[in-house]
Amino acid sequence: MNQPKINYQKELERQLEQIKADGRVPKLLLHSCCAPCSSYVLEYLSEYFEITVLYYNPNIYPESEYRKRVIEQQKFIGDTDSRHLISFIEGKYDTSRFYAMAKGLEEIREGGERCFKCYELRLRETAELAVRKGFDYFTTTLSISPMKNAQKLNEIGARLEKEYGVHYLFSDFKKKNGYKRSIELSGEYGLYRQDYCGCVFSMRE
Numbered sequence: 253m254n255q256p257k258i259n260y261q262k263e264l265e266r267q268l269e270q271i272k273a274d275g276r277v278p279k280l281l282l283h284s285c286c287a288p289c290s291s292y293v294l295e296y297l298s299e300y301f302e303i304t305v306l307y308y309n310p311n312i313y314p315e316s317e318y319r320k321r322v323i324e325q326q327k328f329i330g331d332t333d334s335r336h337l338i339s340f341i342e343g344k345y346d347t348s349r350f351y352a353m354a355k356g357l358e359e360i361r362e363g364g365e366r367c368f369k370c371y372e373l374r375l376r377e378t379a380e381l382a383v384r385k386g387f388d389y390f391t392t393t394l395s396i397s398p399m400k401n402a403q404k405l406n407e408i409g410a411r412l413e414k415e416y417g418v419h420y421l422f423s424d425f426k427k428k429n430g431y432k433r434s435i436e437l438s439g440e441y442g443l444y445r446q447d448y449c450g451c452v453f454s455m456r457e
């Protein structure tokens with residue numbers, strides 16, 4: 253029997269209310285896939301957190317596209333106004349890790365098993381770094397995309413929270429017009445919006 257779907261936006265609101273009630277400004281390590289997806293998420297979460305954006309995306313092909321997205325991400329952070337500090341860390345562009353993970357799953361269409369493993373690769377790196385650097389929470393921008401499976405993303409996040417002992421911030425950022433707002437902000441800031449998810453397989457598709 254299928255599990256009932258959880259409303260992860262509501263879960264996030266519950267977590268944010270608690271943070272506000274405690275009068276805290278915790279440190280959040282936010283994995284970001286690209287500047288347009290991060291735009292709304294940073295606008296929303298920087299009210300509550302001191303955020304460090306982690307750009308860890310060894311899935312992106314080709315390298316010129318990867319560089320373009322990194323530059324755009326840094327530019328957006330520099331241009332945006334926020335209540336609390338936003339910092340930036342670039343992860344390793346270790347593409348061999350991505351291809352080792354995708355081995356045997358190359359022909360699977362976007363949205364399938366390869367993508368779930370790709371979410372985990374990037375979230376795991378975020379959780380590991382969050383522990384190493386003493387962050388209070390970790391999460392990812394990925395749930396803002398209508399192409400991404402928010403249930404899977406949050407299941408992986410909750411599992412990694414237990415494994416690493418660092419809080420995972422639930423999300424379904426596309427809700428409450430989050431996706432629409434990211435398009436508006438991309439227009440306002442003149443952000444480059446790519447037309448494929450990132451890997452060579454999604455590019456071909």
Ligand code: SF4
Nearest residue numbers: 367370449450451454
């Ligand atoms: S389509 Fe996107 S999420 Fe899926 S494996 Fe490729 S880069 Fe990762």
